[in-house]
């Protein structure tokens with residue numbers, strides 16, 4: 001049976017008995033791959049929706065199975081599927097310690113990987129710390145020498161290792177330039193047909209109203225929206241989606257990267273939000289195609305939103321870090337935003353650049 005595979009902005013139909021990878025290659029969809037036999041794991045992706053055939057997970061670890069990884073070269077779909085690329089955090093490879101020399105660690109990989117000198121990784125040995133390391137030498141595709149950035153904590157981490165110990169490496173994180181410094185990808189193509197099907201936006205608004213009711217009641221998401229007026233947010237979100245679907249310039253807010261710059265949002269939290277959105281779509285009777293197209297618009301911004309620490313905001317060509325504090329001498333009396341006590345004119349206070357919240361001398365000790 002023909003199945004539809006949704007991957008980023010692509011929709012690919014597989015022929016009977018065809019693997020997802022073969023269908024991608026046939027359709028010109030670019031995805032990294034190497035051995036095509038299920039051992040190198042280069043073509044691994046994550047399943048967001050649909051059945052995962054057991055064959056597509058052969059050889060993957062329990063952790064990888066739990067995260068819904070699958071190998072596209074081994075996946076003959078049994079249902080429609082939505083799949084997404086792995087984030088570097090998701091790419092975990094077993095490795096054995098060969099030797100340790102000061103802050104350098106030589107490892108033998110559990111499977112061959114095509115990696116380059118300069119690629120960066122996180123090292124995992126079951127402890128909470130995941131020291132960062134850079135490849136400084138390699139022998140073939142199996143042996144790597146990593147240099148740890150050699151802080152005091154890395155030295156302690158290395159002392160806990162012995163030759164032949166099994167560790168994992170997470171990555172690579174090849175991008176030398178942090179995401180927040182790179183140019184944003186162009187917006188995805190509009191889709192007027194779906195917008196018309198969604199009753200020229202009426203159904204989009206209804207869905208958003210219900211979705212944000214659920215978000216504001218969700219204990220993981222609600223904290224982000226503590227000071228945000230729901231009706232205003234729905235209108236902003238609506239105009240942004242209207243722009244994406246129709247290209248009418250009706251959205252005058254910030255771009256998603258700048259807008260979410262201070263929010264620490266993990267892939268897992270994005271998936272959680274996606275699930276709530278999908279449940280809402282189903283309540284409002286959106287068709288599979290409509291759900292997938294809308295999800296694809298949202299997914300397009302994942303890399304602009306997911307991060308493990310706040311990013312500076314980009315204004316023109318400049319990056320401004322708003323997650324810092326400045327000092328100011330008050331030229332009029334006010335109250336402290338933390339303890340509520342009065343603060344007199346002439347007192348030096350600390351204020352947070354993004355929120356503008358003021359701390360009196362007592363609270364900022």
Ligand code: HEM
Nearest residue numbers: 224225228236237240253254256259265269270273298301
């Ligand atoms: C877990 C994931 C997310 C969280 C926690 C989150 C959180 C927020 C918050 C708190 C606001 C209000 C900001 C403010 O008014 O100051 C907001 C606005 C917005 N978000 Fe998200 N967001 C998430 C994912 C997304 C995604 C995937 C998109 C996709 C495009 C998106 C697009 C928007 C837009 C368009 C606005 C309103 C823009 C404006 O004010 O002009 N968000 N989000």
